[in-house]
Amino acid sequence: xxxxxxxxxxxxLFALLLxxxxxxxxLIAVSFGGVALLLGVTPAVGILSNxxxxxxxxxxxxxxxxFLLMGFVAYHAGLTAGLFEAAKAVLRRIPGALAISSIxxxxxxxxxxxxxxxxxxxxxxxAIPEMVRSGYAPSFAAGAIAAGGTIGxxxxxxxxxxxxxxxxxxxxxxxxxxGITIGLLTAVIYSGVVLVTSYLRPDIAPPRPLDAxxxxxxxxxxxxxxxxxxxxxxxxxxxxxxxxxxxxxxxxAAGAIVIALGMRRLSFAVFRRAMIETLMTAASLFIIGVxxxxxxxxxxxxxxxxxxAGAVSGADLGYVELMLIVVVLYLxxxxxxxxxxxxxxxxxxxxxxxxxxxxxxxxxxxxVVKLLEIGMITPPVGLNVFVIRNVAAEYATVxxxxxxxxxxxxxxxxxxxxxxxxxxxxLFLPSFM
Amino acid sequence: MRFLxxxxxxxxxxxxxxxxIATVALMAHVVTDVALRNLFNQPIPATYEIVTKYYMxxxxxxxxxxxxxxxxxxxxxxLDPLLGEAGKRWxxxxxxxxxxxxxxxxxxxxxxxxxxxxxxxxxVMAQNVLVPTWPGFFLLxxxxxxxxxxxxxxxxxxxxEPGR
Numbered sequence: 001x002x003x004x005x006x007x008x009x010x011x012x013l014f015a016l017l018l019x020x021x022x023x024x025x026x027l028i029a030v031s032f033g034g035v036a037l038l039l040g041v042t043p044a045v046g047i048l049s050n051x052x053x054x055x056x057x058x059x060x061x062x063x064x065x066x067f068l069l070m071g072f073v074a075y076h077a078g079l080t081a082g083l084f085e086a087a088k089a090v091l092r093r094i095p096g097a098l099a100i101s102s103i104x105x106x107x108x109x110x111x112x113x114x115x116x117x118x119x120x121x122x123x124x125x126x127a128i129p130e131m132v133r134s135g136y137a138p139s140f141a142a143g144a145i146a147a148g149g150t151i152g153x154x155x156x157x158x159x160x161x162x163x164x165x166x167x168x169x170x171x172x173x174x175x176x177x178x179g180i181t182i183g184l185l186t187a188v189i190y191s192g193v194v195l196v197t198s199y200l201r202p203d204i205a206p207p208r209p210l211d212a213x214x215x216x217x218x219x220x221x222x223x224x225x226x227x228x229x230x231x232x233x234x235x236x237x238x239x240x241x242x243x244x245x246x247x248x249x250x251x252x253a254a255g256a257i258v259i260a261l262g263m264r265r266l267s268f269a270v271f272r273r274a275m276i277e278t279l280m281t282a283a284s285l286f287i288i289g290v291x292x293x294x295x296x297x298x299x300x301x302x303x304x305x306x307x308x309a310g311a312v313s314g315a316d317l318g319y320v321e322l323m324l325i326v327v328v329l330y331l332x333x334x335x336x337x338x339x340x341x342x343x344x345x346x347x348x349x350x351x352x353x354x355x356x357x358x359x360x361x362x363x364x365x366x367x368v369v370k371l372l373e374i375g376m377i378t379p380p381v382g383l384n385v386f387v388i389r390n391v392a393a394e395y396a397t398v399x400x401x402x403x404x405x406x407x408x409x410x411x412x413x414x415x416x417x418x419x420x421x422x423x424x425x426x427l428f429l430p431s432f433m
Numbered sequence: 434m435r436f437l438x439x440x441x442x443x444x445x446x447x448x449x450x451x452x453x454i455a456t457v458a459l460m461a462h463v464v465t466d467v468a469l470r471n472l473f474n475q476p477i478p479a480t481y482e483i484v485t486k487y488y489m490x491x492x493x494x495x496x497x498x499x500x501x502x503x504x505x506x507x508x509x510x511x512l513d514p515l516l517g518e519a520g521k522r523w524x525x526x527x528x529x530x531x532x533x534x535x536x537x538x539x540x541x542x543x544x545x546x547x548x549x550x551x552x553x554x555x556x557v558m559a560q561n562v563l564v565p566t567w568p569g570f571f572l573l574x575x576x577x578x579x580x581x582x583x584x585x586x587x588x589x590x591x592x593x594e595p596g597r
Contacts, residue, residue: 049543247463250463282456
């Protein structure tokens with residue numbers, strides 16, 4: 001009986017989402033209606049009045065605004081400006097050096113920023129014009145940065161991973177550390193795509209090494225000290241135990257502000273922009289979290305998740321079939337939904353199933369974040385592509401950028417297959433924590 | 434009308450300012466706590482409680498109306514190309530109506546529990562420090578009520594989404 005209510009709830013939820021009701025409010029409305037139907041109005045009112053407070057009243061979650069602030073200050077104050085030059089200096093002899101440098105610059109940016117949109121925007125502004133000037137096809141250049149931006153949410157800090165950790169009740173630090181592996185793996189395989197392209201299609205990715213003139217490797221590396229210092233603050237604190245992952249956010253944000261002030265790069269306008277983006281992102285994300293927390297309680301009452309979990313174990317689905325379903329589900333959702341919505345709509349259903357199957361939730365978190373990030377570059381709604389379109393409007397249309405992204409999407413499939421085939425590869429670093 | 438529009442902008446910016454103050458306070462408080470704890474073995478009492486029950490609640494709920502007005506709420510835009518301009522406008526009105534009902538309900542129920550905790554004077558004990566928590570409960574109905582006003586206006590007045 002109540003399982004049917006669960007299915008009905010999911011159906012109504014998707015109907016409301018299609019109507020363009022904000023994800024947060026759709027989750028709240030369905031949960032309220034569903035609980036009222038199952039238990040009556042009084043318990044439903046109880047959930048409606050308790051959940052907003054009890055969800056936000058969470059210490060781990062306080063890292064979200066802090067890491068956002070750190071990333072936006074670093075970005076708007078230009079603390080990360082030297083990354084591209086440094087990557088170029090080190091990698092200049094490799095064919096396709098410019099594109100590969102931009103991908104590794106994205107990885108460096110990812111270490112001070114938890115969001116892939118900011119990473120793509122920051123690197124797109126600097127790298128795309130330069131790549132086009134040196135003979136790259138604009139669509140390939142834009143595609144490389146749109147894809148490279150997704151590394152922003154893989155390498156810690158990562159806002160998606162914090163939110164996952166809160167819902168899965170698993171260690172955010174361990175998911176973070178697992179993210180280092182998949183982030184670097186993604187960067188290496190993306191670089192492979194550039195290498196192969198420069199070999200097969202020299203017309204869209206020129207293979208000749210970079211002009212080394214005027215590139216002083218030592219000085220270029222010295223110029224990224226603000227990034228290295230911020231990384232040292234965040235990771236050093238994490239691994240030495242001087243402060244926790246949650247406190248690392250506040251330390252990083254304060255570090256970024258102090259460094260930017262010291263470099264005289266933090267005007268009031270810069271700080272104001274960083275703050276506005278931090279608040280917009282945090283508040284819109286938190287209210288979705290409130291909705292997802294209510295939805296979790298509603299689904300718990302319906303027994304929908306245990307019903308599906310029973311069906312899954314009854315159907316004797318193997319690991320591969322189960323993973324195939326997960327991959328297809330997230331790729332489909334990722335085509336239309338932004339990652340936080342997709343994550344928080346699905347976790348209430350999926351987490352109990354995976355727990356019942358004995359699947360490692362740290363590994364699952366890393367995989368899900370990777371799948372959600374693929375959704376950032378798949379059409380028709382690929383937010384990284386849209387942001388690249390905004391910062392490099394004169395170079396490529398949305399359609400051209402989606403075309404440029406295609407080889408990197410194929411590379412992503414390789415990364416996902418590796419992650420699924422060898423969970424121990426992702427879990428190797430977290431196992432030391 | 435223009436005066437009202439300017440008043441609205443000012444009020445919504447004030448909400449964002451409160452959110453910003455809560456964010457900076459959170460940062461400064463945690464950094465100071467980490468420093469004092471590691472340097473002098475003297476953490477600030479009740480840091481955890483003040484962060485979660487005041488700063489977090491304030492920065493999550495007070496700016497909601499400002500986020501709504503600024504087009505920051507996350508939506509799914511699958512059907513947009515099918516709706517056309519007029520269809521989109523009606524869909525927006527319907528969404529505004531649904532949003533108003535939900536924010537309105539949230540305002541009422543959270544106000545009710547805020548009043549209840551004010552009557553009992555809810556507090557928590559952090560080590561040996563008594564931290565009253567009931568004032569924080571009022572931040573929710575405040576944030577939700579302002580969001581209700583913004584979405585209610587949107588039912589009647591069509592306004593193109595401002596860029597972020």
